Structures are given as C-alpha cells and as structure tokens.
Amino acid sequence: MKAFTRETSTVVFVPGMNCDTDQIIPARFIKADRAEGYDKFLFHDIRRDAAGALDPDFPLNRPGADKARILLVEDNFGCGSSREGAVYALVDAGIRALIAPVFGDIFFNNALKNGLVPVRLPRPLCEALAAHLADHPRAEVTVDLAAGQVVLPGALGSHPLVLDAFARDCILRGLDEIELTLTHMDEIRAFEAARIAANPWLGR
Amino acid sequence: MTDPRAPAPRTLFEKIWEAHEILRHPSGQSLLYIDRDLIHEGSFHAFADLRRRGLHPRRPLQIFGIADHYVPTLGRSAEDAASPAIARMIRTFDDNMGWGGLRHFGLGSRDQGIVHVVAPEQGITLPGLTIVCSDSHTSTQGALGALAFGIGQSENAHVLATQTLWQARPRTMRVNVEGVLGTGVTAKDVMLALIARIGAGGAGGHAIEFAGRAVRDMSIEARLTLCNMSIEAAARLGMVAPDETTFRYVAGRHYGPSAKEWDMALAQWQALPSDPGAVFDREVTLEAAAIAPMVTWGTSPDDAVPITGRVPDPAQFAGTEKRNAAARALDYMALVPGTPLEGLAIDRVFIGSCTNSRIEDLREVAAIVAGRKAAVPTIVVPGSTRVREQAEAEGLARIFREAGFEWRHSGCSMCAAMNGDLVAPGERCASTSNRNFVGRQGPGARTHLLSPAMAAAAAVTGRLTDVRRLAEGAA
Numbered sequence: 001m002k003a004f005t006r007e008t009s010t011v012v013f014v015p016g017m018n019c020d021t022d023q024i025i026p027a028r029f030i031k032a033d034r035a036e037g038y039d040k041f042l043f044h045d046i047r048r049d050a051a052g053a054l055d056p057d058f059p060l061n062r063p064g065a066d067k068a069r070i071l072l073v074e075d076n077f078g079c080g081s082s083r084e085g086a087v088y089a090l091v092d093a094g095i096r097a098l099i100a101p102v103f104g105d106i107f108f109n110n111a112l113k114n115g116l117v118p119v120r121l122p123r124p125l126c127e128a129l130a131a132h133l134a135d136h137p138r139a140e141v142t143v144d145l146a147a148g149q150v151v152l153p154g155a156l157g158s159h160p161l162v163l164d165a166f167a168r169d170c171i172l173r174g175l176d177e178i179e180l181t182l183t184h185m186d187e188i189r190a191f192e193a194a195r196i197a198a199n200p201w202l203g204r
Numbered sequence: 205m206t207d208p209r210a211p212a213p214r215t216l217f218e219k220i221w222e223a224h225e226i227l228r229h230p231s232g233q234s235l236l237y238i239d240r241d242l243i244h245e246g247s248f249h250a251f252a253d254l255r256r257r258g259l260h261p262r263r264p265l266q267i268f269g270i271a272d273h274y275v276p277t278l279g280r281s282a283e284d285a286a287s288p289a290i291a292r293m294i295r296t297f298d299d300n301m302g303w304g305g306l307r308h309f310g311l312g313s314r315d316q317g318i319v320h321v322v323a324p325e326q327g328i329t330l331p332g333l334t335i336v337c338s339d340s341h342t343s344t345q346g347a348l349g350a351l352a353f354g355i356g357q358s359e360n361a362h363v364l365a366t367q368t369l370w371q372a373r374p375r376t377m378r379v380n381v382e383g384v385l386g387t388g389v390t391a392k393d394v395m396l397a398l399i400a401r402i403g404a405g406g407a408g409g410h411a412i413e414f415a416g417r418a419v420r421d422m423s424i425e426a427r428l429t430l431c432n433m434s435i436e437a438a439a440r441l442g443m444v445a446p447d448e449t450t451f452r453y454v455a456g457r458h459y460g461p462s463a464k465e466w467d468m469a470l471a472q473w474q475a476l477p478s479d480p481g482a483v484f485d486r487e488v489t490l491e492a493a494a495i496a497p498m499v500t501w502g503t504s505p506d507d508a509v510p511i512t513g514r515v516p517d518p519a520q521f522a523g524t525e526k527r528n529a530a531a532r533a534l535d536y537m538a539l540v541p542g543t544p545l546e547g548l549a550i551d552r553v554f555i556g557s558c559t560n561s562r563i564e565d566l567r568e569v570a571a572i573v574a575g576r577k578a579a580v581p582t583i584v585v586p587g588s589t590r591v592r593e594q595a596e597a598e599g600l601a602r603i604f605r606e607a608g609f610e611w612r613h614s615g616c617s618m619c620a621a622m623n624g625d626l627v628a629p630g631e632r633c634a635s636t637s638n639r640n641f642v643g644r645q646g647p648g649a650r651t652h653l654l655s656p657a658m659a660a661a662a663a664v665t666g667r668l669t670d671v672r673r674l675a676e677g678a679a
C-alpha cells in the first residue's frame with residue numbers, strides 16, 4: 001500500500017446519490033487481472049453515451065479533469081457490491097482521496113486497505129464545496145492526513161479529518177496489515193485453541 | 205430491582221463480537237477471530253495476493269469454496285459458460301481451491317449453489333459464529349444468529365492468511381416488526397418497506413437486529429431474505445436471535461455439531477439472544493399489518509412503493525440531491541410521474557438470487573402459477589442444486605415447466621448478470637433479486653424488485669400485479 005500523508009489537488013465533483021459500485025465499475029470488467037490496470041474501467045458506462053462514445057458532459061471527461069487527485073461525491077457513494085475493483089479503478093486512475101457525507105461501508109474499508117482516503121464531511125459542507133467548485137473549477141483542496149485536517153477553498157475553511165486511528169496509522173505508514181497481524185500469531189493460536197475446543201465442529 | 209454486580213445487559217451482536225475479540229489495538233480496532241470464510245470465483249485477487257506473498261490459507265477446514273457468480277445455468281460444465289473469459293473464471297476458481305487445499309463445491313457438485321443459500325443449508329452457517337465472504341450479501345447468514353458480513357479482497361487475503369480480521373465496531377440498531385403480516389405480504393416486502401422508510405443509506409455504520417412478533421413468526425427462509433437485504437439499507441450486517449425455529453433448522457446439518465455435541469452447542473446458542481434491557485444505538489419500528497406487497501420504480505432499493513401506489517413526481521422529494529436522483533431514475537426507467545405501478549407492462553421475469561430462491565420461495569411461486577401460463581419469458585433459477593432437487597421431488601418444477609417457465613440450474617444468474625444471463629437493453633424485468641441499480645441486470649436493463657409471489661403474478665399476467673388479487677381469484 002502506498003503511504004499517504006498529504007495531498008493538494010483540484011477536485012472534480014461527480015454527482016449521484018447512492019452511486020453504487022456497479023456504476024464505479026460494471027461487473028463485466030471485474031474479471032480482469034489487476035496487473036492490466038483498472039483505470040480504464042472507472043465509471044465506464046456512466047461516462048459514455050448509449051453509442052459508447054465518451055459523454056463530454058460527464059465531469060471526469062471535461063478537459064483537465066484527469067489531473068484531479070480528489071473527487072467530491074454524494075451520499076452513500078460505493079454502496080452495493082463488495083467488489084474491490086471499484087477501489088482499484090479509482091486508485092489506478094490516480095485518485096488519492098474522496099469526499100462525501102457518507103460512504104458505503106465495505107467500499108470504505110476497501111478504500112482504506114488500498115491507501116485511498118475516504119473523507120467524511122458534513123452534508124452542508126459538501127454541498128457548499130460543490131457550489132464553490134461550480135464557480136471555481138480550479139480551486140484546490142488539501143487532505144492532510146498527518147495533521148488530521150481538510151483544507152477547503154475560499155471561505156469554506158479547515159475541518160477535522162475524522163478517521164479511525166488504526167486505519168489512519170496504517171495509511172500514514174503504508175503499513176501492511178497482514179504483516180502486522182502475523183506478529184500476533186501467538187495470541188491468535190491460543191485464542192483459536194480455546195475456540196475450537198468449545199466448538200469442535202469448526203475444526204473438521 | 206437490579207443487582208449492581210450483575211453484568212450489564214448486552215445485545216446479541218455484542219455477545220458474538222466480544223466472544224471473538226482476540227485483542228484490541230490501542231487505536232480502537234479489534235482483531236476478530238473469523239470462524240468461517242466463504243470463497244467464490246471473484247476471490248481470485250485474494251489468491252493472487254497470497255501467492256505473491258508466499259503464503260497459504262492457514263485454516264483450510266474453516267474455508268469453503270462455492271462457485272456461483274459466473275456459473276452457467278443452462279448446463280453444468282465450464283464448457284457451457286457464456287464466453288471463454290467466464291469459463292476461465294470458473295477454472296481459475298477450481299485451480300485456486302486445489303492450490304489452497306480447500307474444500308469446494310464446484311459446478312459438478314450436488315452441494316453447489318449460491319453461497320448464501322448453500323452455507324445455511326450445509327450447516328456451515330451456525331448461531332454465534334463469525335462468518336465472512338467477499339460478497340456484500342453475506343449479511344443473509346445473520347438470520348441464524350451469526351455475525352456475518354461482506355468483505356473486500358484485501359480483507360479476504362488477510363482472513364485466508366491469519367483467520368482473523370481487524371474491524372471497527374459498528375453501532376447497533378434494532379428493527380422491530382410488530383404484529384402479523386397480511387396475506388400475500390412477505391419478508392421481501394418488509395425489507396422494501398423498511399428501506400423505503402429509512403433510505404438506502406439509512407442503516408449506514410450499523411449492525412441490525414430484526415425483532416418483534418412478525419420476525420419471530422418467520423421461517424428461517426424468510427429471515428434469510430430479511431437479513432439479506434440489510435445491506436441495501438447500508439447496514440454492515442443483519443441478524444435474528446436464534447430460537448427454537450433456528451435450532452430445528454440447524455439440527456443434523458452436515459457441517460454443524462453432531463448429535464453427541466448437540467447439548468454443548470445448544471447451551472452456547474441459548475445464551476445468545478439480547479438480554480432484556482440491552483440498549484441499541486437506534487430503534488425503528490414497523491407495523492406488520494400496514495405493509496403491502498411492494499415494488500420498486502427507480503434505480504435504488506429505497507425507490508419502493510406499495511403495488512397500489514403510483515410513480516412519484518421527483519418534485520415531491522426533499523433536497524436537490526434526491527430530486528435529481530429521482531429524475532435520473534425515471535428517465536432511465538422510462539416512467540412518467542403519476543403512473544400506477546399496477547398494470548405496468550413488463551418484458552420478462554427473473555425468479556432467483558440469494559434473496560429469494562429457496563424452497564419456500566419456489567413454493568410461493570408455484571402456488572400462484574399452478575394452472576396458469578407465462579405471459580412473458582420467465583426464468584426460475586433455484587438457489588442451490590439441493591433446492592433444485594427438492595423442487596423437482598415436490599412437483600414444483602413440473603408446475604413451472606407446464607406454465608412455460610424456464611427451469612434452470614443453480615447460480616447467481618440474472619441477479620448480477622455476470623454469467624451471461626442478461627436482461628436486454630431497455631427491457632423491463634420483474635425480479636426477485638435485491639438490486640435495481642442502473643445496469644445491474646445488464647447494460648440498459650430496467651429492474652423492478654418484488655417478492656416471489658409478486659413475480660409469479662407478474663409472470664402470468666405480463667404486468668405488475670397485486671398478488672392479493674390473484675390469490676383471491678384462485679381461492
């Protein structure tokens with residue numbers, strides 16, 4: 001996992017309440033090997049018209065949008081299927097942080113495991129940011145994980161970046177959770193022995 | 205009078221969580237012991253990760269592989285797959301299972317089926333267990349009083365390698381369904397009514413416990429449907445306290461306790477239900493009698509109304525976000541505000557998915573369909589190969605065939621359209637599955653979610669139909 005401390009970037013607003021992972025990456029692409037790169041699948045169908053041509057009005061298709069490292073999205077982004085391909089598509093497209101009032105739960109966890117920072121900000125602030133971006137498309141936002149704050153443009157101010165301390169620590173250090181857990185193997189084995197003894201059917 | 209030394213009352217969720225907490229990191233997350241991990245074809249990323257690290261599945265006997273998402277429903281070998289790429293997914297799954305030395309129910313197995321149907325059926329799902337699967341509808345299995353939730357592939361690799369998982373503890377929410385459900389009203393309708401009320405994000409960050417008379421009265425099959433769609437309300441998981449209904453269902457199942465171990469198991473399970481006075485972070489109450497058969501009109505599961513209702517006007521919603529979403533949904537669904545849902549012509553029907561493909565669901569369908577004919581193409585995809593066998597033995601399959609329905613082999617099929625079973629662009633499908641997302645059943649597909657009985661009524665009339673009317677007619 002790539003470590004994340006701080007990112008300053010322009011922001012693209014991708015509207016859509018309950019934008020589920022089928023929209024982020026349609027099911028037919030999740031068969032692909034990760035080594036191929038998942039960026040080409042990002043929002044594959046919703047950024048195209050019925051004939052398959054890129055829709056010039058889709059926010060990420062606008063000139064310069066590909067430079068943004070931060071997306072502003074709406075309520076319950078990433079709900080639906082647990083496919084981690086949705087996170088791979090965002091990460092491979094260079095997205096490092098997302099801002100929304102609420103994220104889909106499994107998506108949120110998947111993002112954390114891949115060093116993609118999901119920033120939860122209160123709904124009115126997200127709406128104000130969307131309004132600001134409409135007038136100032138080149139405005140920048142700073143997501144500062146080390147300092148635990150998000151700096152918004154204009155008069156929108158700085159706000160605390162609230163993230164579970166464990167996840168924050170893992171991302172700041174680019175820590176590998178499997179390696180961390182393997183250092184606890186003695187405790188795991190002892191726990192497991194007692195658990196299996198009480199539930200012998202689990203061990204056969 | 206309460207004894208001050210008595211332990212604080214705890215919820216079902218808290219009891220299972222705490223019984224699996226190996227340690228708590230100073231920063232707050234818990235390292236949970238995972239009793240059972242279920243694997244399907246989409247898990248290939250986790251296996252690639254393990255191989256890259258030179259690791260192997262640590263506890264093969266606690267891991268079960270079940271092929272469902274990509275399997276063909278017209279035949280039972282990889283050669284029947286809709287494309288070479290899909291066939292490759294099935295073979296990769298078999299290879300990974302072989303490499304990991306894992307028990308697996310592949311295409312040819314009598315035990316194959318949709319993972320969330322097979323696991324309860326085989327006794328893999330039991331009260332009090334922690335169960336994960338890299339599939340969001342793992343919540344289904346909480347119906348037996350387990351803590352079951354969906355994970356991603358990074359988390360799956362972590363479980364395979366360590367049989368544990370780091371988790372932040374969700375908040376708790378109790379959904380009380382009070383009273384008795386009306387005729388023709390099912391667990392599916394309860395969930396669509398709940399989600400319409402609290403919203404598709406309504407239970408975000410929460411573990412739901414379903415309680416109340418209507419839930420107590422439900423069979424395990426119906427409770428599985430209930431917990432299945434917890435995820436459509438954004439809950440982390442759903443669960444129902446184990447009771448006599450649960451114990452009867454679990455007894456004698458293959459991977460559960462033996463007869464000799466039964467008393468030992470039962471003693472643990474009977475201690476699981478939430479203590480009187482246990483406090484939930486949120487409570488929601490639904491009156492069962494007020495729930496009608498439901499149907500969705502839009503592209504989010506909270507876009508649901510009673511079948512007697514009409515397509516809403518986006519202008520009636522509060523907030524621009526929701527108004528815009530509704531307008532986009534109506535455009536995609538080709539619907540006009542004010543149109544009555546009942547009578548809306550459909551192009552096809554899909555009966556299946558981990559929400560509604562168990563034997564009881566198929567019996568409900570057969571009860572409506574017997575003696576009638578399909579008015580539109582309808583496929584019935586049983587939730588497991590065992591369900592298929594049972595439906596054949598009970599004569600349900602004959603009723604389906606005589607009505608002109610296609611009777612398929614088990615798999616996820618048209619629920620996620622990954623195996624090539626698709627709804628064509630622009631087609632309107634009445635579906636017993638769980639997601640009406642844009643493109644879920646195929647690019648351009650228009651999905652209306654409903655119960656199996658309602659799907660059966662739609663199949664024989666070619667229109668969205670209030671099943672209560674047909675059931676009366678039949679009586």
Ligand code: SF4
Pocket residue numbers: 272273318319320339341557558559615616619620637638
């Ligand atoms: S039936 Fe549908 S929802 Fe259930 S596991 Fe399969 S694809 Fe997922």
